[in-house]
Amino acid sequence: MEHYVRLIPxxxxxxxxxxxxVPKGVELIQAPKIWNDTKGKGVTVAVLDTGCDITHPNLQGQAIGGRNFTDDDGGNPDIFxxxxxHGTHVAGTIAAKQNDNGVIGVAPEANLLILKVLNKNGSGKYEWIINGINHAIEQKVDIISMSLGGPNDIPELYGAVKxxxxxxxxxxxxxxxxxxxDDSTDEFSFPASYNEVISVGAxxxxxxxxNFTNSNNEIDLVALGEAILSTYLNGKYATLSGTSMAAPHVSGALALIKNLAxxxxxxxxxxxxxxxxxxxxTVPLGNSPKLEGNGLVYLTVLEHLANVFDQEFLNKVFYEMSV
Structure with a gap:
Protein backbone atom coordinates (compact mmCIF):
# COMPACT_ATOMS: atom_id res chain seq x y z
CA MET A 1 0.00 0.00 0.00
CA GLU A 2 1.34 3.41 -0.97
CA HIS A 3 1.79 5.86 1.91
CA TYR A 4 1.06 9.57 1.67
CA VAL A 5 2.23 12.67 3.48
CA ARG A 6 -0.42 15.29 4.17
CA LEU A 7 -0.70 18.80 5.39
CA ILE A 8 -0.47 19.07 9.13
CA PRO A 9 -4.19 19.64 9.88
CA VAL A 22 2.82 43.17 11.83
CA PRO A 23 1.39 39.73 12.69
CA LYS A 24 1.38 38.85 16.39
CA GLY A 25 3.57 35.80 15.91
CA VAL A 26 6.24 37.91 14.23
CA GLU A 27 6.13 40.36 17.13
CA LEU A 28 6.13 37.63 19.78
CA ILE A 29 9.48 36.25 18.66
CA GLN A 30 10.91 39.80 18.65
CA ALA A 31 11.76 39.82 14.93
CA PRO A 32 11.06 43.58 14.45
CA LYS A 33 13.63 44.37 17.17
CA ILE A 34 16.49 43.08 15.01
CA TRP A 35 15.39 44.25 11.57
CA ASN A 36 17.82 47.15 11.87
CA ASP A 37 20.60 44.54 11.91
CA THR A 38 19.21 42.08 9.37
CA LYS A 39 16.04 41.16 7.51
CA GLY A 40 17.44 37.91 6.15
CA LYS A 41 18.91 39.22 2.92
CA GLY A 42 20.79 36.59 0.94
CA VAL A 43 19.39 33.63 2.87
CA THR A 44 17.28 31.15 0.89
CA VAL A 45 14.42 29.20 2.47
CA ALA A 46 12.94 26.28 0.52
CA VAL A 47 9.22 26.00 1.26
CA LEU A 48 8.01 22.44 0.66
CA ASP A 49 4.24 22.77 0.62
CA THR A 50 1.22 23.24 -1.69
CA GLY A 51 2.99 25.79 -3.87
CA CYS A 52 2.62 29.55 -3.60
CA ASP A 53 0.71 32.47 -5.06
CA ILE A 54 3.81 34.44 -6.03
CA THR A 55 1.61 37.21 -7.49
CA HIS A 56 0.37 38.18 -4.01
CA PRO A 57 1.33 41.82 -3.30
CA ASN A 58 3.35 40.82 -0.25
CA LEU A 59 5.14 37.97 -2.04
CA GLN A 60 5.96 39.48 -5.43
CA GLY A 61 9.69 39.18 -6.02
CA GLN A 62 10.32 37.06 -2.93
CA ALA A 63 10.57 33.74 -4.80
CA ILE A 64 13.80 33.10 -6.70
CA GLY A 65 12.28 30.06 -8.37
CA GLY A 66 10.15 27.00 -7.90
CA ARG A 67 9.27 23.52 -9.08
CA ASN A 68 6.23 21.26 -9.04
CA PHE A 69 6.70 17.64 -7.98
CA THR A 70 2.97 16.81 -7.72
CA ASP A 71 0.27 15.63 -10.12
CA ASP A 72 -1.37 19.07 -10.29
CA ASP A 73 -1.38 20.70 -13.75
CA GLY A 74 -0.56 17.39 -15.35
CA GLY A 75 2.69 17.19 -13.42
CA ASN A 76 4.16 20.20 -15.22
CA PRO A 77 7.33 20.95 -13.21
CA ASP A 78 7.24 24.64 -14.11
CA ILE A 79 3.79 25.36 -12.63
CA PHE A 80 3.99 25.59 -8.85
CA HIS A 86 -1.60 26.59 2.89
CA GLY A 87 1.72 27.09 1.11
CA THR A 88 1.02 30.76 0.43
CA HIS A 89 0.22 31.31 4.10
CA VAL A 90 3.44 29.60 5.23
CA ALA A 91 5.52 31.56 2.71
CA GLY A 92 4.10 34.84 3.98
CA THR A 93 4.99 34.09 7.58
CA ILE A 94 8.57 33.43 6.53
CA ALA A 95 9.21 36.27 4.13
CA ALA A 96 6.26 38.52 3.23
CA LYS A 97 7.93 41.74 2.15
CA GLN A 98 7.54 45.11 3.80
CA ASN A 99 5.54 47.45 1.57
CA ASP A 100 3.47 49.44 4.08
CA ASN A 101 0.41 47.33 3.37
CA GLY A 102 -0.79 43.84 4.24
CA VAL A 103 1.52 41.78 6.46
CA ILE A 104 5.25 41.36 6.92
CA GLY A 105 7.14 38.11 7.46
CA VAL A 106 9.79 37.24 10.02
CA ALA A 107 12.60 37.65 7.45
CA PRO A 108 11.16 40.07 4.87
CA GLU A 109 14.29 40.15 2.71
CA ALA A 110 14.96 36.40 2.61
CA ASN A 111 14.64 34.49 -0.65
CA LEU A 112 12.03 31.78 -1.13
CA LEU A 113 12.39 28.66 -3.25
CA ILE A 114 8.88 27.28 -3.78
CA LEU A 115 8.87 23.48 -4.02
CA LYS A 116 5.37 22.13 -4.53
CA VAL A 117 5.26 18.66 -2.96
CA LEU A 118 1.60 18.61 -1.92
CA ASN A 119 -1.25 18.84 -4.42
CA LYS A 120 -4.40 20.94 -4.27
CA ASN A 121 -5.93 18.44 -1.83
CA GLY A 122 -2.99 18.86 0.56
CA SER A 123 -1.73 15.34 -0.10
CA GLY A 124 1.61 14.18 -1.39
CA LYS A 125 3.47 10.98 -2.12
CA TYR A 126 6.63 10.37 -0.12
CA GLU A 127 8.45 10.31 -3.45
CA TRP A 128 7.40 13.93 -4.05
CA ILE A 129 8.66 15.05 -0.64
CA ILE A 130 11.97 13.23 -1.09
CA ASN A 131 12.42 14.69 -4.58
CA GLY A 132 11.68 18.14 -3.18
CA ILE A 133 14.28 17.77 -0.43
CA ASN A 134 16.88 16.54 -2.92
CA HIS A 135 16.14 19.46 -5.24
CA ALA A 136 16.57 21.88 -2.34
CA ILE A 137 19.96 20.30 -1.65
CA GLU A 138 20.96 20.67 -5.30
CA GLN A 139 19.96 24.34 -5.21
CA LYS A 140 22.12 24.86 -2.11
CA VAL A 141 19.39 26.44 -0.01
CA ASP A 142 20.10 27.45 3.58
CA ILE A 143 16.87 26.27 5.23
CA ILE A 144 14.13 23.78 4.38
CA SER A 145 10.69 24.51 5.86
CA MET A 146 8.04 21.77 5.92
CA SER A 147 4.60 22.13 7.48
CA LEU A 148 3.61 18.59 6.55
CA GLY A 149 3.88 15.10 7.95
CA GLY A 150 2.64 11.55 8.14
CA PRO A 151 2.55 8.65 10.58
CA ASN A 152 5.02 6.48 8.68
CA ASP A 153 8.77 6.39 9.23
CA ILE A 154 10.07 5.90 5.69
CA PRO A 155 13.82 5.13 5.42
CA GLU A 156 14.17 7.02 2.13
CA LEU A 157 12.63 10.14 3.69
CA TYR A 158 14.98 9.90 6.65
CA GLY A 159 17.88 9.48 4.26
CA ALA A 160 16.94 12.65 2.39
CA VAL A 161 16.68 14.62 5.64
CA LYS A 162 20.10 13.40 6.81
CA ASP A 182 -1.82 15.30 27.67
CA ASP A 183 1.98 15.29 27.81
CA SER A 184 2.03 11.78 29.27
CA THR A 185 1.16 10.39 25.84
CA ASP A 186 3.33 10.73 22.73
CA GLU A 187 2.20 11.62 19.22
CA PHE A 188 4.71 11.26 16.40
CA SER A 189 4.71 12.73 12.92
CA PHE A 190 7.41 12.30 10.30
CA PRO A 191 9.69 13.92 9.28
CA ALA A 192 9.31 16.14 12.39
CA SER A 193 10.16 13.30 14.77
CA TYR A 194 13.57 12.63 13.24
CA ASN A 195 16.29 13.81 15.60
CA GLU A 196 18.03 15.75 12.82
CA VAL A 197 14.90 17.84 12.19
CA ILE A 198 14.05 21.00 14.13
CA SER A 199 10.57 20.10 15.36
CA VAL A 200 8.30 23.05 16.16
CA GLY A 201 5.31 22.92 18.49
CA ALA A 202 2.64 25.59 18.97
CA ASN A 211 -4.17 21.74 23.02
CA PHE A 212 -3.61 20.29 19.53
CA THR A 213 0.21 20.35 19.48
CA ASN A 214 2.00 16.98 19.50
CA SER A 215 3.99 15.97 22.56
CA ASN A 216 7.18 13.90 22.40
CA ASN A 217 10.86 14.08 23.27
CA GLU A 218 11.83 15.31 19.79
CA ILE A 219 10.14 18.73 20.15
CA ASP A 220 12.90 21.34 19.92
CA LEU A 221 11.05 24.61 20.52
CA VAL A 222 7.77 26.45 20.00
CA ALA A 223 6.32 29.52 18.32
CA LEU A 224 2.87 31.06 18.09
CA GLY A 225 0.53 28.71 16.24
CA GLU A 226 -2.94 30.09 16.96
CA ALA A 227 -4.77 32.81 15.01
CA ILE A 228 -1.85 33.51 12.67
CA LEU A 229 -2.47 36.19 10.04
CA SER A 230 -0.61 35.80 6.75
CA THR A 231 -0.89 35.89 2.98
CA TYR A 232 -3.48 33.76 1.18
CA LEU A 233 -4.84 33.07 -2.29
CA ASN A 234 -6.00 35.75 -4.73
CA GLY A 235 -4.24 38.58 -2.95
CA LYS A 236 -6.19 37.96 0.26
CA TYR A 237 -5.16 37.31 3.83
CA ALA A 238 -6.19 34.56 6.20
CA THR A 239 -5.99 33.76 9.89
CA LEU A 240 -5.05 30.12 10.42
CA SER A 241 -4.15 27.94 13.42
CA GLY A 242 -1.91 24.87 13.70
CA THR A 243 1.69 23.81 14.17
CA SER A 244 1.88 24.43 10.41
CA MET A 245 1.73 28.10 11.31
CA ALA A 246 4.30 27.84 14.11
CA ALA A 247 7.05 26.20 12.04
CA PRO A 248 7.56 29.02 9.49
CA HIS A 249 8.19 31.48 12.34
CA VAL A 250 11.24 29.37 13.21
CA SER A 251 12.31 29.09 9.56
CA GLY A 252 12.22 32.87 9.27
CA ALA A 253 13.99 33.28 12.61
CA LEU A 254 16.81 31.03 11.38
CA ALA A 255 17.22 33.23 8.30
CA LEU A 256 17.82 36.20 10.61
CA ILE A 257 20.05 34.22 12.98
CA LYS A 258 22.19 32.93 10.11
CA ASN A 259 22.96 36.49 9.02
CA LEU A 260 23.60 37.70 12.55
CA ALA A 261 25.84 34.77 13.48
CA THR A 282 14.77 30.48 23.36
CA VAL A 283 13.09 31.06 26.71
CA PRO A 284 11.36 28.33 28.75
CA LEU A 285 7.67 28.92 29.35
CA GLY A 286 7.00 26.43 32.12
CA ASN A 287 5.14 23.96 29.94
CA SER A 288 6.20 20.32 29.75
CA PRO A 289 9.49 19.82 27.84
CA LYS A 290 7.63 17.24 25.74
CA LEU A 291 5.36 20.07 24.58
CA GLU A 292 7.74 23.02 24.34
CA GLY A 293 11.24 21.54 24.08
CA ASN A 294 13.67 24.33 24.88
CA GLY A 295 10.90 26.93 24.92
CA LEU A 296 9.75 29.88 22.82
CA VAL A 297 12.03 31.28 20.14
CA TYR A 298 12.87 34.81 21.34
CA LEU A 299 15.39 36.55 19.13
CA THR A 300 16.50 39.26 21.58
CA VAL A 301 17.02 37.06 24.64
CA LEU A 302 20.83 37.39 24.51
CA GLU A 303 20.60 41.18 24.54
CA HIS A 304 18.17 41.05 27.48
CA LEU A 305 20.52 38.76 29.41
CA ALA A 306 23.47 41.03 28.68
CA ASN A 307 21.54 44.02 30.03
CA VAL A 308 20.58 42.10 33.16
CA PHE A 309 24.16 41.00 33.80
CA ASP A 310 25.44 44.54 33.17
CA GLN A 311 22.96 45.90 35.69
CA GLU A 312 23.91 43.25 38.24
CA PHE A 313 27.57 44.16 37.76
CA LEU A 314 26.84 47.88 38.24
CA ASN A 315 24.78 47.15 41.33
CA LYS A 316 27.67 45.15 42.77
CA VAL A 317 30.15 47.96 42.02
CA PHE A 318 27.90 50.62 43.59
CA TYR A 319 27.37 48.43 46.65
CA GLU A 320 31.11 47.85 47.11
CA MET A 321 31.77 51.59 46.76
CA SER A 322 29.25 52.38 49.47
CA VAL A 323 30.64 50.06 52.16
Missing part, protein backbone atom coordinates in the same frame (compact mmCIF):
# COMPACT_ATOMS: atom_id res chain seq x y z
CA UNK A 10 -4.97 23.30 10.35
CA UNK A 11 -7.96 25.54 10.91
CA UNK A 12 -8.97 28.51 8.78
CA UNK A 13 -10.44 31.06 11.16
CA UNK A 14 -10.98 34.13 9.02
CA UNK A 15 -10.40 35.57 5.54
CA UNK A 16 -9.76 39.26 4.85
CA UNK A 17 -9.44 41.42 1.75
CA UNK A 18 -7.19 44.06 3.28
CA UNK A 19 -5.01 44.26 6.39
CA UNK A 20 -2.08 46.36 7.52
CA UNK A 21 -0.18 45.03 10.52
CA UNK A 81 0.79 27.55 -8.34
CA UNK A 82 -1.01 27.13 -5.02
CA UNK A 83 -4.63 25.95 -5.26
CA UNK A 84 -4.92 25.21 -1.55
CA UNK A 85 -3.74 28.34 0.28
CA UNK A 163 21.59 14.27 3.42
CA UNK A 164 20.23 17.82 3.73
CA UNK A 165 21.72 18.26 7.20
CA UNK A 166 25.05 16.82 6.00
CA UNK A 167 24.98 19.53 3.34
CA UNK A 168 24.71 22.18 6.06
CA UNK A 169 20.97 22.80 5.54
CA UNK A 170 18.71 23.44 8.54
CA UNK A 171 15.53 21.36 8.29
CA UNK A 172 12.46 22.76 10.10
CA UNK A 173 9.17 20.88 10.40
CA UNK A 174 5.81 21.32 12.12
CA UNK A 175 5.47 18.92 15.05
CA UNK A 176 1.92 17.90 14.18
CA UNK A 177 -1.61 18.55 15.41
CA UNK A 178 -2.53 15.12 16.76
CA UNK A 179 -1.97 16.22 20.37
CA UNK A 180 -4.49 15.26 23.04
CA UNK A 181 -3.54 17.98 25.57
CA UNK A 203 1.65 27.94 21.76
CA UNK A 204 -1.05 30.58 22.10
CA UNK A 205 -0.67 34.26 22.94
CA UNK A 206 -0.79 33.41 26.65
CA UNK A 207 2.36 31.30 26.06
CA UNK A 208 0.52 28.11 26.93
CA UNK A 209 0.88 25.02 24.79
CA UNK A 210 -1.88 24.66 22.21
CA UNK A 262 27.83 34.73 10.25
CA UNK A 263 28.48 38.46 10.55
CA UNK A 264 29.51 38.13 14.19
CA UNK A 265 31.85 35.18 13.69
CA UNK A 266 33.06 36.32 10.27
CA UNK A 267 32.44 32.93 8.63
CA UNK A 268 29.73 30.54 7.56
CA UNK A 269 28.52 28.59 10.57
CA UNK A 270 27.79 24.87 10.32
CA UNK A 271 24.32 23.40 10.76
CA UNK A 272 25.02 22.27 14.36
CA UNK A 273 26.45 25.71 15.20
CA UNK A 274 23.39 27.48 13.78
CA UNK A 275 21.11 25.12 15.67
CA UNK A 276 22.98 26.04 18.85
CA UNK A 277 22.52 29.74 18.06
CA UNK A 278 18.78 29.13 17.66
CA UNK A 279 18.46 27.28 20.96
CA UNK A 280 20.41 30.06 22.71
CA UNK A 281 17.58 32.32 21.60
Missing amino acids: YQVIELAEMVNE KDYNG KAVTNNILVVCAAGNEGDD VNLERRSS NNYFGRELTEPELYAQLIKR
Whole structure:
Protein backbone atom coordinates (compact mmCIF):
# COMPACT_ATOMS: atom_id res chain seq x y z
CA MET A 1 0.00 0.00 0.00
CA GLU A 2 1.34 3.41 -0.97
CA HIS A 3 1.79 5.86 1.91
CA TYR A 4 1.06 9.57 1.67
CA VAL A 5 2.23 12.67 3.48
CA ARG A 6 -0.42 15.29 4.17
CA LEU A 7 -0.70 18.80 5.39
CA ILE A 8 -0.47 19.07 9.13
CA PRO A 9 -4.19 19.64 9.88
CA TYR A 10 -4.97 23.30 10.35
CA GLN A 11 -7.96 25.54 10.91
CA VAL A 12 -8.97 28.51 8.78
CA ILE A 13 -10.44 31.06 11.16
CA GLU A 14 -10.98 34.13 9.02
CA LEU A 15 -10.40 35.57 5.54
CA ALA A 16 -9.76 39.26 4.85
CA GLU A 17 -9.44 41.42 1.75
CA MET A 18 -7.19 44.06 3.28
CA VAL A 19 -5.01 44.26 6.39
CA ASN A 20 -2.08 46.36 7.52
CA GLU A 21 -0.18 45.03 10.52
CA VAL A 22 2.82 43.17 11.83
CA PRO A 23 1.39 39.73 12.69
CA LYS A 24 1.38 38.85 16.39
CA GLY A 25 3.57 35.80 15.91
CA VAL A 26 6.24 37.91 14.23
CA GLU A 27 6.13 40.36 17.13
CA LEU A 28 6.13 37.63 19.78
CA ILE A 29 9.48 36.25 18.66
CA GLN A 30 10.91 39.80 18.65
CA ALA A 31 11.76 39.82 14.93
CA PRO A 32 11.06 43.58 14.45
CA LYS A 33 13.63 44.37 17.17
CA ILE A 34 16.49 43.08 15.01
CA TRP A 35 15.39 44.25 11.57
CA ASN A 36 17.82 47.15 11.87
CA ASP A 37 20.60 44.54 11.91
CA THR A 38 19.21 42.08 9.37
CA LYS A 39 16.04 41.16 7.51
CA GLY A 40 17.44 37.91 6.15
CA LYS A 41 18.91 39.22 2.92
CA GLY A 42 20.79 36.59 0.94
CA VAL A 43 19.39 33.63 2.87
CA THR A 44 17.28 31.15 0.89
CA VAL A 45 14.42 29.20 2.47
CA ALA A 46 12.94 26.28 0.52
CA VAL A 47 9.22 26.00 1.26
CA LEU A 48 8.01 22.44 0.66
CA ASP A 49 4.24 22.77 0.62
CA THR A 50 1.22 23.24 -1.69
CA GLY A 51 2.99 25.79 -3.87
CA CYS A 52 2.62 29.55 -3.60
CA ASP A 53 0.71 32.47 -5.06
CA ILE A 54 3.81 34.44 -6.03
CA THR A 55 1.61 37.21 -7.49
CA HIS A 56 0.37 38.18 -4.01
CA PRO A 57 1.33 41.82 -3.30
CA ASN A 58 3.35 40.82 -0.25
CA LEU A 59 5.14 37.97 -2.04
CA GLN A 60 5.96 39.48 -5.43
CA GLY A 61 9.69 39.18 -6.02
CA GLN A 62 10.32 37.06 -2.93
CA ALA A 63 10.57 33.74 -4.80
CA ILE A 64 13.80 33.10 -6.70
CA GLY A 65 12.28 30.06 -8.37
CA GLY A 66 10.15 27.00 -7.90
CA ARG A 67 9.27 23.52 -9.08
CA ASN A 68 6.23 21.26 -9.04
CA PHE A 69 6.70 17.64 -7.98
CA THR A 70 2.97 16.81 -7.72
CA ASP A 71 0.27 15.63 -10.12
CA ASP A 72 -1.37 19.07 -10.29
CA ASP A 73 -1.38 20.70 -13.75
CA GLY A 74 -0.56 17.39 -15.35
CA GLY A 75 2.69 17.19 -13.42
CA ASN A 76 4.16 20.20 -15.22
CA PRO A 77 7.33 20.95 -13.21
CA ASP A 78 7.24 24.64 -14.11
CA ILE A 79 3.79 25.36 -12.63
CA PHE A 80 3.99 25.59 -8.85
CA LYS A 81 0.79 27.55 -8.34
CA ASP A 82 -1.01 27.13 -5.02
CA TYR A 83 -4.63 25.95 -5.26
CA ASN A 84 -4.92 25.21 -1.55
CA GLY A 85 -3.74 28.34 0.28
CA HIS A 86 -1.60 26.59 2.89
CA GLY A 87 1.72 27.09 1.11
CA THR A 88 1.02 30.76 0.43
CA HIS A 89 0.22 31.31 4.10
CA VAL A 90 3.44 29.60 5.23
CA ALA A 91 5.52 31.56 2.71
CA GLY A 92 4.10 34.84 3.98
CA THR A 93 4.99 34.09 7.58
CA ILE A 94 8.57 33.43 6.53
CA ALA A 95 9.21 36.27 4.13
CA ALA A 96 6.26 38.52 3.23
CA LYS A 97 7.93 41.74 2.15
CA GLN A 98 7.54 45.11 3.80
CA ASN A 99 5.54 47.45 1.57
CA ASP A 100 3.47 49.44 4.08
CA ASN A 101 0.41 47.33 3.37
CA GLY A 102 -0.79 43.84 4.24
CA VAL A 103 1.52 41.78 6.46
CA ILE A 104 5.25 41.36 6.92
CA GLY A 105 7.14 38.11 7.46
CA VAL A 106 9.79 37.24 10.02
CA ALA A 107 12.60 37.65 7.45
CA PRO A 108 11.16 40.07 4.87
CA GLU A 109 14.29 40.15 2.71
CA ALA A 110 14.96 36.40 2.61
CA ASN A 111 14.64 34.49 -0.65
CA LEU A 112 12.03 31.78 -1.13
CA LEU A 113 12.39 28.66 -3.25
CA ILE A 114 8.88 27.28 -3.78
CA LEU A 115 8.87 23.48 -4.02
CA LYS A 116 5.37 22.13 -4.53
CA VAL A 117 5.26 18.66 -2.96
CA LEU A 118 1.60 18.61 -1.92
CA ASN A 119 -1.25 18.84 -4.42
CA LYS A 120 -4.40 20.94 -4.27
CA ASN A 121 -5.93 18.44 -1.83
CA GLY A 122 -2.99 18.86 0.56
CA SER A 123 -1.73 15.34 -0.10
CA GLY A 124 1.61 14.18 -1.39
CA LYS A 125 3.47 10.98 -2.12
CA TYR A 126 6.63 10.37 -0.12
CA GLU A 127 8.45 10.31 -3.45
CA TRP A 128 7.40 13.93 -4.05
CA ILE A 129 8.66 15.05 -0.64
CA ILE A 130 11.97 13.23 -1.09
CA ASN A 131 12.42 14.69 -4.58
CA GLY A 132 11.68 18.14 -3.18
CA ILE A 133 14.28 17.77 -0.43
CA ASN A 134 16.88 16.54 -2.92
CA HIS A 135 16.14 19.46 -5.24
CA ALA A 136 16.57 21.88 -2.34
CA ILE A 137 19.96 20.30 -1.65
CA GLU A 138 20.96 20.67 -5.30
CA GLN A 139 19.96 24.34 -5.21
CA LYS A 140 22.12 24.86 -2.11
CA VAL A 141 19.39 26.44 -0.01
CA ASP A 142 20.10 27.45 3.58
CA ILE A 143 16.87 26.27 5.23
CA ILE A 144 14.13 23.78 4.38
CA SER A 145 10.69 24.51 5.86
CA MET A 146 8.04 21.77 5.92
CA SER A 147 4.60 22.13 7.48
CA LEU A 148 3.61 18.59 6.55
CA GLY A 149 3.88 15.10 7.95
CA GLY A 150 2.64 11.55 8.14
CA PRO A 151 2.55 8.65 10.58
CA ASN A 152 5.02 6.48 8.68
CA ASP A 153 8.77 6.39 9.23
CA ILE A 154 10.07 5.90 5.69
CA PRO A 155 13.82 5.13 5.42
CA GLU A 156 14.17 7.02 2.13
CA LEU A 157 12.63 10.14 3.69
CA TYR A 158 14.98 9.90 6.65
CA GLY A 159 17.88 9.48 4.26
CA ALA A 160 16.94 12.65 2.39
CA VAL A 161 16.68 14.62 5.64
CA LYS A 162 20.10 13.40 6.81
CA LYS A 163 21.59 14.27 3.42
CA ALA A 164 20.23 17.82 3.73
CA VAL A 165 21.72 18.26 7.20
CA THR A 166 25.05 16.82 6.00
CA ASN A 167 24.98 19.53 3.34
CA ASN A 168 24.71 22.18 6.06
CA ILE A 169 20.97 22.80 5.54
CA LEU A 170 18.71 23.44 8.54
CA VAL A 171 15.53 21.36 8.29
CA VAL A 172 12.46 22.76 10.10
CA CYS A 173 9.17 20.88 10.40
CA ALA A 174 5.81 21.32 12.12
CA ALA A 175 5.47 18.92 15.05
CA GLY A 176 1.92 17.90 14.18
CA ASN A 177 -1.61 18.55 15.41
CA GLU A 178 -2.53 15.12 16.76
CA GLY A 179 -1.97 16.22 20.37
CA ASP A 180 -4.49 15.26 23.04
CA ASP A 181 -3.54 17.98 25.57
CA ASP A 182 -1.82 15.30 27.67
CA ASP A 183 1.98 15.29 27.81
CA SER A 184 2.03 11.78 29.27
CA THR A 185 1.16 10.39 25.84
CA ASP A 186 3.33 10.73 22.73
CA GLU A 187 2.20 11.62 19.22
CA PHE A 188 4.71 11.26 16.40
CA SER A 189 4.71 12.73 12.92
CA PHE A 190 7.41 12.30 10.30
CA PRO A 191 9.69 13.92 9.28
CA ALA A 192 9.31 16.14 12.39
CA SER A 193 10.16 13.30 14.77
CA TYR A 194 13.57 12.63 13.24
CA ASN A 195 16.29 13.81 15.60
CA GLU A 196 18.03 15.75 12.82
CA VAL A 197 14.90 17.84 12.19
CA ILE A 198 14.05 21.00 14.13
CA SER A 199 10.57 20.10 15.36
CA VAL A 200 8.30 23.05 16.16
CA GLY A 201 5.31 22.92 18.49
CA ALA A 202 2.64 25.59 18.97
CA VAL A 203 1.65 27.94 21.76
CA ASN A 204 -1.05 30.58 22.10
CA LEU A 205 -0.67 34.26 22.94
CA GLU A 206 -0.79 33.41 26.65
CA ARG A 207 2.36 31.30 26.06
CA ARG A 208 0.52 28.11 26.93
CA SER A 209 0.88 25.02 24.79
CA SER A 210 -1.88 24.66 22.21
CA ASN A 211 -4.17 21.74 23.02
CA PHE A 212 -3.61 20.29 19.53
CA THR A 213 0.21 20.35 19.48
CA ASN A 214 2.00 16.98 19.50
CA SER A 215 3.99 15.97 22.56
CA ASN A 216 7.18 13.90 22.40
CA ASN A 217 10.86 14.08 23.27
CA GLU A 218 11.83 15.31 19.79
CA ILE A 219 10.14 18.73 20.15
CA ASP A 220 12.90 21.34 19.92
CA LEU A 221 11.05 24.61 20.52
CA VAL A 222 7.77 26.45 20.00
CA ALA A 223 6.32 29.52 18.32
CA LEU A 224 2.87 31.06 18.09
CA GLY A 225 0.53 28.71 16.24
CA GLU A 226 -2.94 30.09 16.96
CA ALA A 227 -4.77 32.81 15.01
CA ILE A 228 -1.85 33.51 12.67
CA LEU A 229 -2.47 36.19 10.04
CA SER A 230 -0.61 35.80 6.75
CA THR A 231 -0.89 35.89 2.98
CA TYR A 232 -3.48 33.76 1.18
CA LEU A 233 -4.84 33.07 -2.29
CA ASN A 234 -6.00 35.75 -4.73
CA GLY A 235 -4.24 38.58 -2.95
CA LYS A 236 -6.19 37.96 0.26
CA TYR A 237 -5.16 37.31 3.83
CA ALA A 238 -6.19 34.56 6.20
CA THR A 239 -5.99 33.76 9.89
CA LEU A 240 -5.05 30.12 10.42
CA SER A 241 -4.15 27.94 13.42
CA GLY A 242 -1.91 24.87 13.70
CA THR A 243 1.69 23.81 14.17
CA SER A 244 1.88 24.43 10.41
CA MET A 245 1.73 28.10 11.31
CA ALA A 246 4.30 27.84 14.11
CA ALA A 247 7.05 26.20 12.04
CA PRO A 248 7.56 29.02 9.49
CA HIS A 249 8.19 31.48 12.34
CA VAL A 250 11.24 29.37 13.21
CA SER A 251 12.31 29.09 9.56
CA GLY A 252 12.22 32.87 9.27
CA ALA A 253 13.99 33.28 12.61
CA LEU A 254 16.81 31.03 11.38
CA ALA A 255 17.22 33.23 8.30
CA LEU A 256 17.82 36.20 10.61
CA ILE A 257 20.05 34.22 12.98
CA LYS A 258 22.19 32.93 10.11
CA ASN A 259 22.96 36.49 9.02
CA LEU A 260 23.60 37.70 12.55
CA ALA A 261 25.84 34.77 13.48
CA ASN A 262 27.83 34.73 10.25
CA ASN A 263 28.48 38.46 10.55
CA TYR A 264 29.51 38.13 14.19
CA PHE A 265 31.85 35.18 13.69
CA GLY A 266 33.06 36.32 10.27
CA ARG A 267 32.44 32.93 8.63
CA GLU A 268 29.73 30.54 7.56
CA LEU A 269 28.52 28.59 10.57
CA THR A 270 27.79 24.87 10.32
CA GLU A 271 24.32 23.40 10.76
CA PRO A 272 25.02 22.27 14.36
CA GLU A 273 26.45 25.71 15.20
CA LEU A 274 23.39 27.48 13.78
CA TYR A 275 21.11 25.12 15.67
CA ALA A 276 22.98 26.04 18.85
CA GLN A 277 22.52 29.74 18.06
CA LEU A 278 18.78 29.13 17.66
CA ILE A 279 18.46 27.28 20.96
CA LYS A 280 20.41 30.06 22.71
CA ARG A 281 17.58 32.32 21.60
CA THR A 282 14.77 30.48 23.36
CA VAL A 283 13.09 31.06 26.71
CA PRO A 284 11.36 28.33 28.75
CA LEU A 285 7.67 28.92 29.35
CA GLY A 286 7.00 26.43 32.12
CA ASN A 287 5.14 23.96 29.94
CA SER A 288 6.20 20.32 29.75
CA PRO A 289 9.49 19.82 27.84
CA LYS A 290 7.63 17.24 25.74
CA LEU A 291 5.36 20.07 24.58
CA GLU A 292 7.74 23.02 24.34
CA GLY A 293 11.24 21.54 24.08
CA ASN A 294 13.67 24.33 24.88
CA GLY A 295 10.90 26.93 24.92
CA LEU A 296 9.75 29.88 22.82
CA VAL A 297 12.03 31.28 20.14
CA TYR A 298 12.87 34.81 21.34
CA LEU A 299 15.39 36.55 19.13
CA THR A 300 16.50 39.26 21.58
CA VAL A 301 17.02 37.06 24.64
CA LEU A 302 20.83 37.39 24.51
CA GLU A 303 20.60 41.18 24.54
CA HIS A 304 18.17 41.05 27.48
CA LEU A 305 20.52 38.76 29.41
CA ALA A 306 23.47 41.03 28.68
CA ASN A 307 21.54 44.02 30.03
CA VAL A 308 20.58 42.10 33.16
CA PHE A 309 24.16 41.00 33.80
CA ASP A 310 25.44 44.54 33.17
CA GLN A 311 22.96 45.90 35.69
CA GLU A 312 23.91 43.25 38.24
CA PHE A 313 27.57 44.16 37.76
CA LEU A 314 26.84 47.88 38.24
CA ASN A 315 24.78 47.15 41.33
CA LYS A 316 27.67 45.15 42.77
CA VAL A 317 30.15 47.96 42.02
CA PHE A 318 27.90 50.62 43.59
CA TYR A 319 27.37 48.43 46.65
CA GLU A 320 31.11 47.85 47.11
CA MET A 321 31.77 51.59 46.76
CA SER A 322 29.25 52.38 49.47
CA VAL A 323 30.64 50.06 52.16
